[in-house]
Amino acid sequence: MMRQVGLFLSRFLLGLWIVFISAFLSLLLSNAPSVPDYTPFAGVSINVGENSKIHLPNRIFECTQADREFKCQTKIQDRLLDISFIQGNINKYDLTNCRASYDGQIIGCQERGSNHAPLLSKIYEITNLGLSSQQLQALKQKYWGMNFLVELGENRLLSLGNILFVVGGGIVGFFSWFHPSPVNKIFASFVCGFGVYHLVWHFFARIPYEIVIPYGFAADTWGWFIDGTAIAAGLAIMFNTTLLLWGIFNRLTQIPMGIASGVGIFNICWLSINGILTYALDRIGVVSTQSLGLTLFAIAIMATIFAIATAILLWSRTDESIKSFLVISNGFGVTGLGTYGLVLLLLYLGYVD
Incomplete structure (x- = not known):
């Protein structure tokens, strides 16, 4: 027995x-950033104030390369988020001059460090999207896995x-x-x-x-x-x-x-x-x-x-x-x-x- x-x-x-x-x-595998397979950067977060951020997986962006510029875009709440960067002279993933727009309006974009993904790649933060608290909460729930791992x-x-x-x-x-x-x-x-x-x-x-x-x-x-x-x-x-x-x-x-x-x-x-x-x-x-x-x-x-x-x-x-x-x-x-x-x-x- x-x-x-x-x-x-x-x-x-x-x-x-x-x-x-x-x-x-x-x-872990489904939310891991992958450079350059997905994008030329390791990640993007939305600053929602009060030391709070919503992290976006870099795999949701579609990127194109023209001359020495990367242009990446994705849809957030059915509106287009555009981010562009200038490639580095020696390492093209050493990005500079981040510029971003949301639904055609210029928004803030700042570099916030770097990470191995698995290349040494930069992390960016965007601000002033003008989303409501309900929209931000829905966005965080949509990408809960990424936000859970980062907050962990x-x-x-x-x-x-x-x-x-x-x-x-x-x-x-x-x-x-x-x-x-x-x-x-x-x-x-x-x-x-x-x-x-x-x-x-x-x-x-x-x-x-x-x-x-x-x-x-x-x-x-x-x-x-x-x-x-x-x-x-x-x-x-x-x-x-x-x-x-x-x-x-x-x-x-x-x-x-x-x-x-x-x-x-x-x-x-x-x-x-x-x-x-x-x-x-x-x-x-x-x-x-x-x-x-x-x-x-x-x-x-x-x-x-x-x-x-x-x-x-x-x-x-x-x-x-x-x-x-x-x-x-x-x-x-x-x-x-x-x-x-x-x-x-x-x-x-x-x-x-």
């Missing part, structure tokens, strides 16, 4: 989490994403206990492989290029060497973990191979715990050289414990130990890969700097 309840609950929670994370990613801000957006992936890691770990299926085993192998790939890549990437010049490396060949070595190491550990989970090796051979997989788990645990813990400490204002050193030491201890535990679990080769391994690897895998990938995604989409 308890197992049936666990099976149902794990499936229900996983399905619910997939819905939430899909909605979150869809909201960088820190709260990261916090929300981190919470979703930490919860997701717990749910996936719970699900893996009741479903030690081939799919879960393959994902666990991938997690171990990615952990080693990330570790090897960062190890070689920290070596100054000047040190490897005497060994005949050019800048591009050194980059290829780093990528190729890291990928090869990651694939080897992924294949190694897959064979261990299917019990192909004898117990003596499993010891060094289990340790190798444990190295991948160590790095994934490091990514998971380090990303969440250092972000949380920064948010509450606990940032100093001493606190950072203690934090890194604590993270290293915790990651080492989990790495040793997974190596022992792989060596034990019982049904319970394999399920426990899947809980650790898949749970930390979702959290580590999710939080790590979230930062890269938000940087690329232009939500954080």
